[in-house]
Amino acid sequence: MKKLFSLLLLFVASSLFAHEFWLMPSKFKLKIGELFDLQLFVGEDFMGDIWANRKKRLLKLTHLTEQNRQDLTSIALKSDSLPIPLKFNSEGTHLLTMESKNSFIALEADKFNDYLKEDGIENIYELRKKQGQLTQPSKELYRRCAKTLIQVGNKYSDTFKKNTQMPLEIIPLNNPYQMKAGEAITVKVLFKNQPLSNKMVVAWHKTATQKTTHRKLTTNADGSLKIPLDKAGYWMISTVHMVEVKNNPEANYQSYWGNLTFQLP
Template identity: 65%
Template sequence: MRKKLTLIFALFFTGLFAHEFWLMPSKFRLAVNETIDLRLYVGEDFTGEIWANRIKRLLNLKIHSKSGIRDLTNQAIQSDSLPIPVKFTTEGTHLLSMASKNSFIGLEADKFNDYLEEDGIENIYELRKKNGQINKASREFYSRCAKSIVQVGNKTDDSYKKNTGMPLEIIALKNPYLLKVGQEMQVKVLYKNQPFANKMILAWHKTDTQKTTHQKLRTDKNGVLTLILDKNGYWMISTVHMIELKNNPEADYQSYWGNLTFEL
């Protein structure tokens, strides 16, 4: 009965699931010893709601910098929805990373197929057609792999490009805080530490006053995406990867949602 209710709940809230997830600091550029409010959002077009059930769903939240790794997990799970205050005491470029535990979603066949097409998950869509499962409802585990780059003071370093070891990694190959409008930003996409070639990527942009825009791009044969940063403002790069789960009594698929935010 519990699984049936979970499936019904998931079907009803299908529209809420097929959304981006991102880390949003209250400021991306700050001074040494300044504190920001960090929020975890789920939504679309840089507009969303606070990620629910953080206490149960968060696996870890960390800050990576030249001085080492700060684990914010215990602090973050003190509340389900309040902003997480984070103080930065050292100058440099800092990388925030967040991994979630698995969650479950069940979708009707047509909605699941639409989701696969919209997010460029061609491997599973083609597999369903090949196996005669295109009209079969889905059972899916999914987890989040999110990152954000912030700049403290004027001194920059290479912490922005750290591989944090999450299943799906979007790794910046250039420091966005050394770039100007019109220059290229490059990121490398890894799945289980291997370059992800020809993978569809969404690049989102917004400002405090302008409407959010996005574009669909693809990585090259080495898993590298090149993006022209044509405007100042907030940027988000995201992608989704899914695999088939064989002989799993609870789910047919496992997906990983990768995300990276920064400001130009």
Template identity: 45%
Template sequence: MKTNRVLTVVGLLLLGSIAYAHEFWLEPTKFLLKKNEQVLINMMVGEDYQGEHSNGHKYKILKLDHFAGTTKEDIRSKVTGDSLSRVSVSFATSGNHLIAFANSSKFIELKALKFNDYLRSEGLDNVLRLREQQGDTMKSGKERYQRCVKTLVQVAGKSDDTYALDTGMPLEIIPGSNPYSIGSTDRVTFRILFNNAPLSDGLVLAWHAKDGRTTHTKLRSNSQGEVTFPIERSGKWMISTVYMIPNVNQAESDWQSYWGSYTFGYF
């Protein structure tokens, strides 16, 4: 595998920073479970791997599937809460269980300079180049964005290959090895796919929240769509990335973005 290009070392994030705003993720109240133990899985939005419940009234859930080995279950009917942003589940079988979520696209429009700053902060160099080539850098950015997120839990201390499933979303993050099978610290490779093809040169972040502190590392994916991060077996983790393309329906918006995340943890 080619060496990843490191953009920055691990660093602290500041709340309110435009650079890392609006992440979306699935967050179980626990990641390591007993058989039939009830757990809440929350749909979260925010910064610095801290946030609040997403407002599920503002979008349609297109996918909320539970995967375990070769089985798949649609659990959209189990979504509850005033903001329609949590699901209570339990798992009767030992092993890894993967929850995948995708929603309908939402619209946003940003003024030109703010949109350009946002593109730079998310590493969306492809869009910046297109705007420059088309003379659009002083044009506001009209964007539709969709979430494509997953979380992995472990039941009864058993690991299996569920962690590596491609769940069929436009943007997929797939670990090359099981996060629950690593030692105290290990290197884990993650593959990024867009429409089933490797996404090269994508900016990928590894977030680590532990003892009330959040740190992150940023890497660019190689030609195989892969990045490798050192993972410590503590706290909670999120791997995230964003990809944006010109929208097919230009009357609807100029751009369509996809926000992906993959969470796991050790409590």
């Protein structure tokens, strides 16, 4: 049994640092009624593997417009890993959100501590240090809370700034499809509708021909921060928040992974 548990730790640790999750439409700017595909990825630097086994892992896929909310979960569950075919029949800025069910990860103490430091989860690292647990392995439950913004036609709408009530929210306060390279987008990070202050956020950028770059920033006291969008192309904004779980034999910690993707014209 000990050998099996050690192998599990080793397997999980090997994929530890390929942990960003994002929604990637085949096109971010569409015509009314234009067909496109949505794919779900896990990895780093806008490079990764298809997030498969949706029938067991997906909780909800939702399409939001200014006036309506449409549950697309049944469409997403028709296959485990194939692209999800979609089309939008109204102009405006559309929002897709995806929330996963809980998954489990177990890590050796050093791997877990490194992960906490790399992803800016200082609250848990300091808690483990205070409680004398830095040498203890971890058992963690984690959930995904991902969004993507898509522009249809030439009409803009305020859907981009909706609070979708997922546990972890990255909410842009500017519509990126009305912005241009060189401007800064303001986002607000909420955990269960409360602002997350002093939280590390990573902004990723890539184009079809350029290598992905990223920068790490920190939210203000009200959970907001400004992110310079210095170049056109694909953008991804991500963060992770973790809380301690007490009196649960299954896990010591629960984490939530937030992600937002869009294209800057």
